[in-house]
Amino acid sequence: MIKVVQIGCGKMSKYTMRYAYEKGASIVGAFDADPFIIGSDIGTVLESEEKGIAIEDVKKLESTLKLIKPDIAIVTTMSLLNDIADTLRLCARCGINVITICEEAFFPSNSNPNLYKEIDVLAKSNNCTITGVGYQDVAWGNLVATLAGTTHKITKIKGSSSYNVEDYGIALAEAHGVGLCFAEFEEKIASVDNISNLERNLLIENREFLPSYMWNTVGWLADRLELKITDIKQSCVPIFAEDELYSCTLKMTIPKGDVIGMRAIVTAVTEENIILEAECIGKVYSDVEFDVNEWTILGEPDTTVTINRPKTVELTCANAINRIPDVINAPAGFVPTSRMETASYKSKPLHEYIK
DSSP states (O other), X not given: OOEEEEEOOXXXXXXXXXXXXXXXXXXXXXXXXXXXXXXXXXXXXXTSSOOSOBEEEGGGHHHHHHHHOOSEEEEOSOSSHHHXXXXXXXXXXXXXXXXXXXXXXXXXXXXXXXXXXHHXXXXXXXXXXEEEOSHHIIIIIIHHHHHHTTOSEEEEEEXXXXXXXXXXXXXXXXXTTTTOOHHHHHHHTXXXXXXXXXXXXXXXXXXXXXXXXXXXXXXXXXXXXXXXXEEEEEEEEEEEOSSOEEETTTTEEEOTTSEEEEEEEEEEEXXXXXXXXXXXXXXXXXXXXXXXXXXXXXXXXXXXXXXXXXXHHHHHHHHHHHTHHHHHHSOSEEOXXXXXXXXXXXXXXXXXXXO
16 A cells, blocks of 8 residues: 655645545555644544544654655645745655645746755655646646647647635635725736746746746646747736625625736747647636636647536545656656656556556
8 A cells, every 4th residue: 555644634635635545545644733633633634433643743744754654745735835845855855755736836947946956856866756736737737738639730728717716715815806906906916927027037046936826837838748938927917896796705895896806817938839828817706607627729720628617626636646656656856747647547546556
């Protein structure tokens, strides 16, 4: 059996741990920083019977990893590489493979290359592999790359994925400018990306750039399709309320004309004359709206694929578990899934896929 440790015992871990058990892996440790759940059996997170594994303080991570020597760690904590860097460094020093749903880790070499290289070297020197995975691995990545394989000539790839900010809490709603007027949005949100390429490159060099989810996805697609990006930019465009709309998260009624969310748009030009344009649309939904993932390949022929109402949490966690053998089988280093085999369903126990 593949021995797994879970780092981060919040909402996502309920699925990653259950899926790991059901795919024949063994959970041998779990860690979190929340004092309210430290000491609890992971069965409380799984909403199941006790499993005999208590959630430990993340401060004990290093000593426990050295003691139990797991095959892989699942990291489900934060969205930016800077925020999980210490965890990745620690696992790499211990020679433990890592699979993380951190969105920036999906393709970090185009947003935080210096930190990416540092962790890559550390993982190689200790013969382990670190990979970023999730919903985007298939819905924004492999699905698009596979469709490209049925296309004779491509001029543009355009993607769009929407989500209801009400589902993700107050911090995300505020980061999307919900409740601001246009002037406030321009000052607090849009101004961050109203910079020159030189200024953006300096932020990237200094590990200070804040990428949208699509920034790393566009980098992943270019890598998978062997395209060379010559120019890339990111912009945030406000979405305004057409009528009054109540936000449960902010506990306020948003007046008509104020901001209910935004579109984060990433556009890349490539040496091969193929444009990559992808956007995340996060806003407060009306009663009739739902999540949509849509990608279009323009060229000969044009092709569009649409996924309505994707269950992003479950899809993300299932991808992480199905990818475990791929990570263990991959070369050492910080390896994006763009350089692995296409994500696939694992019908047998995970250890049977280890080469």
